[in-house]
Amino acid sequence: MGKELAKTYDPSGLEDRLYQKWIQKKYFHAEVDEERTPFTIVIPPPNITGQLHMGHALDNTMQDILIRFKRMQGYNVLWQPGTDHASIATEVRITETLKAEGVDKRELGREKFLERAWAWKKEYGGRIVSQLKKMGSSCDWDRERFTMDEGCNRAVTEVFVKMHQKGYIYKGARIINWCPVCNTSISDAEVEYQEQAGHLWHIKYPLMQEDGTPSSTEFLTFATTRPETMLGDTAVAIHPDDERYKHLIGRSVMLPLMNRPIPVVTDTYVDMEFGTGVVKITPAHDPNDFEVGKRHDLPVINVMNDDATINGNGGKYAGMERYEARKVIVEELDRLGLLVKVEDYSHNVGTHDRCKTTVEPLVKEQWFVKMEELIKPAVEAVKKGEIRLVPQRLEKIYFNWTDNIRDWCISRQLWWGHRIPAYYCDQCGEILVAAQAPEKCPKCGCSHFTQDPDTLDTWFSSALWPFETLGWPDRTRDLDYFYPTSVLVTGYDIIFFWVIRMIFSGYEHMGKPPFKTVLFHGLIRDSQGRKMSKSLGNGIDPLEIIDRYGADALRLTLITGNAPGNDMRFYYERVENSRNFANKVWNASRFILMNMEGREVSRPEVSSLEPADRWILSKLNTLVKEATDNMENFELGIAVQKVYDFIWDEFCDWYIEMVKPRLYNTDHVESQNAALWTLRTVLIDALKLLHPYMPFITEEIFCTLQSQEESIMISAWPRFQEERCFPREERDINIIKEAVRGIRNLRSERNVPPSRKASVIVVSDDTDVINAFSEGRLFFASLAYANEVSLYGKAEAGGRVDEQSAVSVVIPGATLYIPFAELVDMAQETERLEKEKKRLEGELARVNGMLSNERFLSKAPEAKVAEEKEKLARYTQMMEQVELRLARLKTQ
RNA sequence: GGAAGCAUAGCUCAGCUGGGAUGAGCGCUCGCCUGACUAGCGGGAGGCCAAGGGUUCGAGCCCCUUUGCUUCCACCA
Numbered sequence: 001m002g003k004e005l006a007k008t009y010d011p012s013g014l015e016d017r018l019y020q021k022w023i024q025k026k027y028f029h030a031e032v033d034e035e036r037t038p039f040t041i042v043i044p045p046p047n048i049t050g051q052l053h054m055g056h057a058l059d060n061t062m063q064d065i066l067i068r069f070k071r072m073q074g075y076n077v078l079w080q081p082g083t084d085h086a087s088i089a090t091e092v093r094i095t096e097t098l099k100a101e102g103v104d105k106r107e108l109g110r111e112k113f114l115e116r117a118w119a120w121k122k123e124y125g126g127r128i129v130s131q132l133k134k135m136g137s138s139c140d141w142d143r144e145r146f147t148m149d150e151g152c153n154r155a156v157t158e159v160f161v162k163m164h165q166k167g168y169i170y171k172g173a174r175i176i177n178w179c180p181v182c183n184t185s186i187s188d189a190e191v192e193y194q195e196q197a198g199h200l201w202h203i204k205y206p207l208m209q210e211d212g213t214p215s216s217t218e219f220l221t222f223a224t225t226r227p228e229t230m231l232g233d234t235a236v237a238i239h240p241d242d243e244r245y246k247h248l249i250g251r252s253v254m255l256p257l258m259n260r261p262i263p264v265v266t267d268t269y270v271d272m273e274f275g276t277g278v279v280k281i282t283p284a285h286d287p288n289d290f291e292v293g294k295r296h297d298l299p300v301i302n303v304m305n306d307d308a309t310i311n312g313n314g315g316k317y318a319g320m321e322r323y324e325a326r327k328v329i330v331e332e333l334d335r336l337g338l339l340v341k342v343e344d345y346s347h348n349v350g351t352h353d354r355c356k357t358t359v360e361p362l363v364k365e366q367w368f369v370k371m372e373e374l375i376k377p378a379v380e381a382v383k384k385g386e387i388r389l390v391p392q393r394l395e396k397i398y399f400n401w402t403d404n405i406r407d408w409c410i411s412r413q414l415w416w417g418h419r420i421p422a423y424y425c426d427q428c429g430e431i432l433v434a435a436q437a438p439e440k441c442p443k444c445g446c447s448h449f450t451q452d453p454d455t456l457d458t459w460f461s462s463a464l465w466p467f468e469t470l471g472w473p474d475r476t477r478d479l480d481y482f483y484p485t486s487v488l489v490t491g492y493d494i495i496f497f498w499v500i501r502m503i504f505s506g507y508e509h510m511g512k513p514p515f516k517t518v519l520f521h522g523l524i525r526d527s528q529g530r531k532m533s534k535s536l537g538n539g540i541d542p543l544e545i546i547d548r549y550g551a552d553a554l555r556l557t558l559i560t561g562n563a564p565g566n567d568m569r570f571y572y573e574r575v576e577n578s579r580n581f582a583n584k585v586w587n588a589s590r591f592i593l594m595n596m597e598g599r600e601v602s603r604p605e606v607s608s609l610e611p612a613d614r615w616i617l618s619k620l621n622t623l624v625k626e627a628t629d630n631m632e633n634f635e636l637g638i639a640v641q642k643v644y645d646f647i648w649d650e651f652c653d654w655y656i657e658m659v660k661p662r663l664y665n666t667d668h669v670e671s672q673n674a675a676l677w678t679l680r681t682v683l684i685d686a687l688k689l690l691h692p693y694m695p696f697i698t699e700e701i702f703c704t705l706q707s708q709e710e711s712i713m714i715s716a717w718p719r720f721q722e723e724r725c726f727p728r729e730e731r732d733i734n735i736i737k738e739a740v741r742g743i744r745n746l747r748s749e750r751n752v753p754p755s756r757k758a759s760v761i762v763v764s765d766d767t768d769v770i771n772a773f774s775e776g777r778l779f780f781a782s783l784a785y786a787n788e789v790s791l792y793g794k795a796e797a798g799g800r801v802d803e804q805s806a807v808s809v810v811i812p813g814a815t816l817y818i819p820f821a822e823l824v825d826m827a828q829e830t831e832r833l834e835k836e837k838k839r840l841e842g843e844l845a846r847v848n849g850m851l852s853n854e855r856f857l858s859k860a861p862e863a864k865v866a867e868e869k870e871k872l873a874r875y876t877q878m879m880e881q882v883e884l885r886l887a888r889l890k891t892q
Numbered sequence: 893g894g895a896a897g898c899a900u901a902g903c904u905c906a907g908c909u910g911g912g913a914u915g916a917g918c919g920c921u922c923g924c925c926u927g928a929c930u931a932g933c934g935g936g937a938g939g940c941c942a943a944g945g946g947u948u949c950g951a952g953c954c955c956c957u958u959u960g961c962u963u964c965c966a967c968c969a
Contacts, residue, residue, distance in 0.1 A: 271968055279969050288967045400965060561905055573918050580931045591928030754926045808967035855949040
């Protein structure tokens with residue numbers, strides 16, 4: 001029947017082979033089929049610069065689990081893959097590469113640079129894709145997309161033009177975050193605030209006198225963290241209600257170093273409590289000051305170049321680097337006696353998330369997306385539950401952002417990306433936004449245009465990903481059928497960058513949400529809880545783990561032992577455990593195959609199934625239900641944990657062991673067949689439940705086990721079956737298990753090796769126990785290392801069981817004895833019984849306490865009360881026994 | 893300055909809508925080559941569930957307060 005399996009599971013070689021088979025058989029491929037219900041996931045497109053890291057590994061494992069699960073359930077699943085051009089990330093990389101070759105990006109020129117970029121994409125863009133394949137990802141690779149392919153380009157242009165027409169996209173001079181190293185504007189989301197030690201410089205400006213000269217006695221003192229920006233000060237502000245400064249309203253101060261009078265203005269932005277209650281206003285270099293400047297119609301004097309050196313507006317400081325200028329200016333002010341004091345001061349400084357450079361707020365002409373209206377449906381969707389966030393607590397973070405949303409700066413001074421479809425008339429400067437370059441200027445008739453040199457924020461195209469990958473802006477069948485997608489799986493760290501922007505884009509352009517559920521996961525950290533990062537060198541390469549332990553082990557590790565949305569620490573020990581589990585599954589299967597060898601296994605009549613068979617089938621049935629429910633609720637880790645426990649504990653450690661005597665006994669063909677059939681049936685269903693998590697090993701075993709089947713991944717997901725519920729057998733087997741544990745315990749306490757058999761006497765009047773043992777005596781004996789098992793009622797036991805010469809254990813409904821001549825040491829036994837007595841005393845006190853509590857008796861559910869009464873009876877009985885035994889031991 | 897999360901066995905973490913923590917893995921420990929598996933099998937020792945208060949017949953779980961750690965957001969110069 002089946003072929004031989006190796007003694008230990010070796011995933012190497014096997015994984016690639018199976019993946020190839022899946023690809024060849026086109027199992028991953030999806031086509032529109034109106035007869036079936038679609039289930040769609042779009043992949044968070046990895047950057048073409050990317051190398052597979054643990055974050056990808058987790059993200060893709062989760063998606064693949066859902067996809068494989070739904071595929072087996074019969075849904076028409078599509079996992080839409082693709083990659084992201086990653087505008088700034090890629091551009092930075094290529095610029096660095098060029099630099100290493102001694103080539104300056106600007107000298108090379110835009111055209112040549114883009115050639116390089118495309119060549120780079122061609123060479124490395126596929127790397128991350130092949131790495132995703134190593135994980136077992138069942139994406140429909142026939143549909144692979146790229147954010148800068150022809151279709152996506154059209155989508156981006158279409159959206160830009162449409163939103164511009166609707167007034168959602170505008171160009172304006174506003175204060176934006178500028179990265180002087182990357183030489184581009186960046187969005188608010190890309191700014192990372194870092195606590196930095198700095199100084200608070202207290203500086204004073206002299207007040208202007210009536211005669212137009214600065215006073216030498218009257219000053220206004222304020223504090224600043226960035227003294228160099230004073231070169232661009234155009235006012236000093238105080239709070240309108242500040243009594244201390246009321247008399248200064250309408251006057252001016254002299255801006256030192258620049259020798260320019262600037263007005264004292266009043267603005268409620270000023271916090272009277274902070275510092276001296278005076279603020280210098282630099283509209284060109286501070287977002288707040290910019291707003292104050294607008295309210296007071298102050299001039300905006302930009303004193304900085306794009307590379308953060310001081311420009312011509314900075315007088316004699318022109319050309320200085322920003323921190324050098326700071327130093328020189330402070331020294332100069334000190335010399336002039338205008339530096340009051342310097343304090344150490346720790347504050348948050350905005351840095352560029354990619355290069356960690358301190359960003360410079362600058363006033364620049366940029367393109368923006370007006371957010372106020374667009375965001376409304378995105379807020380509503382989550383509030384009304386049209387889009388569900390898992391875990392739900394992330395809604396707070398979501399709303400925190402949407403409630404404080406500001407316009408989105410989308411233009412970037414980069415070359416690699418979607419170029420902005422705006423054209424400027426060379427003659428009159430008229431701006432035309434259109435899909436193609438216009439022929440002639442509607443204003444002046446000129447036919448020469450220059451396209452805007454800027455490109456769009458990477459996330460602009462990512463926001464369209466769920467529908468642009470399905471064919472939008474064309475109205476395709478795919479789009480109709482597969483959109484909205486079912487679930488989005490991603491890390492909570494890109495909720496602002498991506499998730500929110502996809503949501504409002506979906507509503508704006510499709511009129512529908514992009515997905516119904518967002519399943520968030522946390523970060524994978526190192527074993528000390530630190531973020532994995534290149535600079536720390538603490539990153540663990542998933543590919544290396546796959547090489548050593550297999551993709552299945554990695555997948556299982558990433559998905560377990562962690563609550564949804566929480567960060568997780570990565571331990572090699574956990575991967576080893578997963579690998580061990582794979583090996584366990586492998587060997588259980590090997591055992592079953594071995595026993596099926598050369599035998600015809602037929603489906604037995606229900607009546608010929610023995611209690612153990614019914615028990616495991618019943619357990620499996622419960623597992624199917626629970627695991628499926630958990631998966632429907634996105635509790636993937638919980639689901640697979642149950643499957644794991646079932647396979648290792650119930651199936652391997654109990655059922656297989658119970659069934660061994662039947663397998664080795666060739667006299668009872670029917671019993672043997674029932675056992676074999678059950679073994680195979682349970683294994684196959686368990687493999688199916690496990691398949692989404694561990695696709696490779698389950699496929700290999702599944703196909704070995706039944707050569708007529710093509711693949712587990714297209715087999716049907718197990719279903720809960722009412723006729724497979726056997727509560728009675730579950731109860732019986734539990735009794736046997738309890739008894740086995742009791743016996744093993746007795747033996748272990750006395751260090752009796754399994755090879756030494758001993759007889760067991762079961763004494764009980766309990767019909768359940770009697771029934772369980774009459775049916776299960778055979779495997780009980782094997783599990784309890786017994787050479788003989790006798791069963792007596794209490795009455796008949798009197799004459800046959802000599803309690804003085806046996807060790808015993810009490811289980812619910814029965815007492816088990818082993819003649820202890822061969823096993824027991826007296827002193828040890830006494831000590832043990834004393835301990836047991838103490839424990840029982842405690843238990844009895846507790847139960848008695850509860851049962852004498854009036855309120856408990858009146859308010860607790862009946863079942864609970866009954867349960868406690870039962871315990872009382874049991875404990876009392878056990879106590880009697882213990883006391884009796886103790887007494888007897890002492891008299892000996 | 894706001895907000896969230898975490899605090900349970902030596903370590904890392906599970907514990908659903910409140911009902912005895914037989915919690916999991918690793919580690920430790922004792923015993924086993926028991927005819928699939930030593931990447932294994934069978935035992936065991938480790939927890940006043942961060943502190944304090946409250947609600948309840950009953951709290952790891954709900955409410956309040958406190959402490960410690962982590963993270964996110966934010967324009968306090």
